[in-house]
Amino acid sequence: MTALNANPSTGPLKAPLSRAKVGMACLIFMESAFFSAFLVTYLYYIGKSPDGPQPLECLELNLVLINSVCLLSSSVTVVLAVRSLARGAMGAFRLWLAVTILLGLEFLLGTGYEWWGLIEDKGLTIQSNAFGTNFYSLVGFHAFHVFVGLVLLIGVFILSLFGCINPKRDHQRVDVATWYWHFVDVVWILVFTLVYIVGRVPQGAAA
Amino acid sequence: MTTPEEKTKAEQLAERAELAPREPLEMPYLRAIPQPTPWPILAAFGVTFIFAGLVTNWVVSVVGAAFALVGIIGWFREVFPHENVEAIPVADCEAVLPPPVFEPRPAKSPRNVVPEEIHPYRSGLKGAVAGAVAMAVVAAGWGLIDEGSLWMPINLLAGTVLPSVGEATLEQLRLFNGVWFATAVAVHVCLSLAVGMVFVVSLPMMPRRPLLAGGLIAPIIWTGIAWATLRVVNPTLEQYISWPWFLGSQIAFGLACAMVIARSTKVRLHIGRSFEDRMGFEQTEGDES
Amino acid sequence: MQWAISVDHKKLAMMYIGAGLIFFLVGGIEAAFMRLQLAQAGNEVVDPATFNQLFTMHGTTMVFLVGMPILLGFGNYLIPLMVGARDMAFPRLNAFGFWLFIFGGLLLYFSYVGADGLYGAGTAPDVGWFAYAPLTSRTFSRGNSTDYWILGILVSGFGSMTTAINFIATILCMRCPGMKLMRMPMIAWMMLVVAFLVLVAIPILTAAQAMLLFDRTLGAHFFDPETQGSAILWQHLFWFFGHPEVYILILPAFGFVSEIMPTFSRKVLFGYPLMVAATVGIGFISLGVWAHHMFVVGLGPVLDSFFGATTFLISVPTGIKIFNWLGTMWGGRIQFTTPMLFVTGFVAMFVIGGLTGIMLATVPMTWQLSDSYFVVGHFHYVLFGGTVFGIFGALFYWFPKATGRLLDERLGKWTFWLLFIGFTLTFMPMHVSGALGMPRRVYTYEADRGFEIWNLISSIGVPVQMAGVALFLWNVVRTLRKGEVAGDDPWDAWTLEWGTSSPPPEWNFDRIPTCTSARPLWDRKHPEDPDAHYE
């Protein structure tokens, strides 16, 4: 055969992937599978819950729209934070991170407030009917993930207050950590569409 | 190339050096390995207790959460700001363990034994056509001689995929039916092509006598399987079938197909040959009958 | 203590495998009790409730606490060594995952003492390994045993997921120079696909178990048909996990065969690229076949045909593998060492299991055979004859690498033949009793149905298998004390793990190796005719 020594290439791999990035991508992939189970289940039960409180009468858009805007814009602010960090502008980094955390907190508190209203005024609990079961499980799991993401961001924030974050050394790590936050955001878009738009049909219609 | 025995020790060392070192860019621990640490097991213990609390007592969960928290914080400090690794001095490990030396073995083991020659895949298609025709002739013979209708075997073949055939009366089975005919032709063509390809791939693997294997043994085995299972899978169909004729048609297919394939000129297999080449499409003209 | 805090992938792997083998003995004892009860019609060795616990714990143990950990353990041991890395990508996460598996398993078994609940006595889970709704509702499953089932598996599932992340990161990021994807040992490919499947499938199980937990503890209505829930939904979620899970359990064993078979045929693996393609193909197709476990539910002709067809489809890449292994042996100088015996046994048994699988994928046939002993026969042929044989082959093959000593060949061959004969005795007759109509998961049967002889033979196989396992354990003990010293490369093999000492140092390689072809060690041993020239 010709070209005997064509490719005994032993040089280093061209652009080695960063294991942190791959790990985070895997985590996000896995969480997507987890959420898709709940999303599909929610979809399955839309319109199959004739008794008890109905989505159309329970869910109101005002508050949840404010919450959504906060959460979605926090994705932008966290990008700004990472960019500042990459530039070495620690002040701007802390500022944008703080804004992100506040927006995230608003979302959690807003969700809590909404739930309180649902339980107290509308009498919708996880036991009420299939709608309640699915609503609280799906939205609850999402909120839990927001909570975890917030803990992560707050941790970074505290470290930066103590001057433990070094732009050169750590900006990659912080960047990867914020991927999680973006993921939580994307999941919310799906949840919102499913629960507040698609799901607000009169229950029992399809049953 | 020089044989290994002719190489001096120094040459060998130089060669090894060329094969070995050069740390890649992102190898995380150059000559360092992570230090043992108790935090992961503590965190795992805590997580388990959080869940165990759900079936025992909430206090268990609280304890678990505390453990998990401590574990996670400890773990974090293990990797931040710098990963906690134990450096292994290179000189040391070289002293402990000699680097692997592989005595070059003048072994004469075959790297890769595959059928050195195969039939071009194209001949499988030809064989399929030949087999399909031969089989159709035999089947038609059965229809005309035994059943007095050319359409009978065709309709029965359609019955392998169309449930409605199973409900038809004998009269209907003897008559021409456009849909059934089209179905039967499609089934016949697909199956023939598939079997032709199986033949062309497997015949070079068969010990010496392709005609025996492909023309006799395979049809007999196949007829046996069909005979044994059809009465369970599709009893209605089974009651119409004449097994001697069935076997005959299978043998006709096998012989015709195997004959065509066996007569094709074999192609030599070569590692590194292009795909078209291996498919038998890149032959010079007149290479193949 | 040294072991408890270790993050070394080799130590963790050995603990994985050791713990898996201990659970293997536990699960085996459970099975032995079942076979004892079923040996004769109307036996009264165990009562019906205990029998339900036995088959539930047996199935759950074998899948989650034996199959998964042993295979993941081998992945842990071999991946860094085979791709030429010093450790896994995330060594601490690796330790975390291992301990989650251990604690999860202990939590599950704690139910024997802890799941008192309403009955006031310890009871193990008894709802079957697939825990169908509504049997798992609070109405039918009193006490806490089902909760233990959920939580134990949940926790060990977390462990599997972290390990899968680790596998992917290691395989993608930690390869040594020159180790391109298409030069990786087959095991690395298999483990990559397995890790992908774990990341898709286990979260679905976790989600389903979370729903079930909500149903049972918070009064939610996911799966209880009496309150608008859907029992079928559980089946869909469970089997969406369950079918990829069976491929998680078989693909690593495919990897073992693909490494061991070439070594003892003295040839390269036949059709490496095709093998990779088939593996990836299996990975994807296996996500779309789950409802073949639900044919008797009555999904309707459209879904039944669809899932029947996809299931047939998956046997194509599976068949490709079989032919590739045969092609590997074809014309080779075959050495029937113990590992080779086990992997050839694997191929033969797996083919039988695959064929009965295809029979079961034929919808009308499954209507007849589902939930009978025929199904039990099918999946033991793939799981025992497949996965477990593969594991034994791997144990014999890599034991010298991990310990520096060769397991005794004579005892090894005895082990193989005892296991092989015992296995056939036990599981082959199940096809017959199943076809005769014996349902699975019954604690006894009537005398005049024609089941007796087949059940008796099945039970007779058990002591034979036990003898085989006992011999193996004796072999391990003996070898550790005074076994033949192996040297670095006892089999004259070609993958990187044989290029370091036995057992390897904590840092695996003194120098990070380089890789010039799919068989780096061949190239180093044969500079006159390296593989690099042919790739």
Ligand code: HEM
């Ligand atoms: C050619 C490949 C295969 C096909 C076509 C196939 C098909 C099937 C079908 C249709 C069933 C459902 C039977 C029923 O419940 O009515 C089944 C059950 C099962 N299969 Fe397979 N299978 C294949 C390979 C495997 C492999 C490789 C494994 C595991 C290593 C496996 C493990 C199982 C298990 C555990 C069950 C029973 C689950 C249960 O009901 O508890 N199968 N198989």
Ligand SMILES: [Cu+2]
């Ligand atoms: Cu399956």
